[in-house]
Amino acid sequence: MGVTAGMDDGSAEAGKGAYWLLAFLAFVIVAAIALPKLTGASAEEANVEIVKRELRDPYSAQFSEVQTSGGITCGLVNSKNLMGAYTGVRLFVVERGTAYIGTEGFERSAKLDGVCSTTAITDALNAALRDSSL
Template identity: 40%
Template sequence: MTKIRFAGLFLCFTVNAAFAEDRVVTGVTDRQADELEQIVRSHLIDPYSAKVPVMHVTIGAVEDRHLCGAVNSKNIYGAYSGLRPFYMPFETLTPQFPDTEAEHLAIMAICDGWGLSVSDQVFTFSYE
């Protein structure tokens, strides 16, 4: 009986660990990152499905701060679209998501120019 309980407990911890997501955040506290993530989510088709594993924020005055990151969320067909880069100026708090491959590369270049590289993440190019 003890073996069964131990195996069940081990399975619960293993399953929970498998669903735990790592998030890389720089430039803000965890609480601020949660608030910024909610803003990003609010601009998506399915905000509840969104996964934002990467967020980098520039350091400086509020009007000079920008958020660069990556998001994976469901599209209008209910399927995950793959990681896409985004950026959001703190002045407007309106995230910019790419609609074309050219915009995708432009956002990555903007973030790289600010020293907020999201290029090390795997992004998909599935724009039509």
């Protein structure tokens, strides 16, 4: 009887182990499906906050054409300077927690093989340049 009881204990333990393995695999599968959808929006929001920290008046920031791809967020930002006037639309790029704004944004975008060169961003920048030259 002692041998049979020992075998029952072992199979019960094996059953528990299999249960936990299946539960873990289910969790990994659900996380793999849901995580990209969840982190896309929150990563973009976090990167917008990084840009705001670099501005003189973060509360005045107006963002447009914001997009995130491959961990890089880019778009356009307009904010007020110390005199209270809007500076004009500038390109921004956030990569690995560092914001590049204005000229730095253009340089960074070029180094990243034009990751931010969408038609909408190009059109908005051209319109801003046209308006500022008037």
